[in-house]
Amino acid sequence: MKINCESARPLLSSYLDGELSEAQAAPVRTHLFDCPSCRESVQEGKVIRRWFREAREDVVVPSGFSARVARRAFAGDPGLVIPTAPVDAPATGTLLPFILKLSVAAAVALFAFSLWIQSMSLPSGEDLQASDRSWMFEPPPPPAQVREVEDSEPDGHDLVEGGGPEADRALEVEGPVER
Numbered sequence: 001m002k003i004n005c006e007s008a009r010p011l012l013s014s015y016l017d018g019e020l021s022e023a024q025a026a027p028v029r030t031h032l033f034d035c036p037s038c039r040e041s042v043q044e045g046k047v048i049r050r051w052f053r054e055a056r057e058d059v060v061v062p063s064g065f066s067a068r069v070a071r072r073a074f075a076g077d078p079g080l081v082i083p084t085a086p087v088d089a090p091a092t093g094t095l096l097p098f099i100l101k102l103s104v105a106a107a108v109a110l111f112a113f114s115l116w117i118q119s120m121s122l123p124s125g126e127d128l129q130a131s132d133r134s135w136m137f138e139p140p141p142p143p144a145q146v147r148e149v150e151d152s153e154p155d156g157h158d159l160v161e162g163g164g165p166e167a168d169r170a171l172e173v174e175g176p177v178e179r
Contacts, residue, residue: 008027008038011028012041015042
């Protein structure tokens with residue numbers, strides 16, 4: 001007779017304890033031969049039983065202990081009950097799912113932003129090597145220098161509109177000019 005996992009699992013503990021008859025144990029052994037999952041469960045059970053067997057000490061039970069336990073159990077005595085404060089159940093609203101979704105969206109946005117920043121800060125070029133970091137330390141452009149220039153055009157055109165004493169002078173800018 002073949003048995004499946006559903007009918008074998010409840011019998012595994014009894015099989016390990018040797019409580020099954022030969023007629024009951026034979027199908028379980030056959031199933032254990034074929035099923036690695038149940039075989040692993042039996043191996044784990046053997047390890048646990050071996051641990052308890054090695055750690056076992058002879059426990060001395062006081063006389064009348066079992067009679068007192070039985071009497072209290074049949075009387076409905078729940079034993080020592082430690083009162084605990086009721087735990088408030090968390091509100092089952094939509095706040096937690098919203099926060100989780102918001103966190104995921106923020107993480108995705110942060111990841112995309114970091115990829116964009118990384119792509120923007122990396123130089124491009126065929127001759128650029130990973131050890132070349134000179135692009136990071138380029139000196140800033142020199143500040144624009146302004147100097148006064150005399151009107152050297154003989155055609156009579158003023159460099160500064162409006163004429164007057166400033167008409168023959170203009171400002172010349174050298175270098176980059178920021179607007």
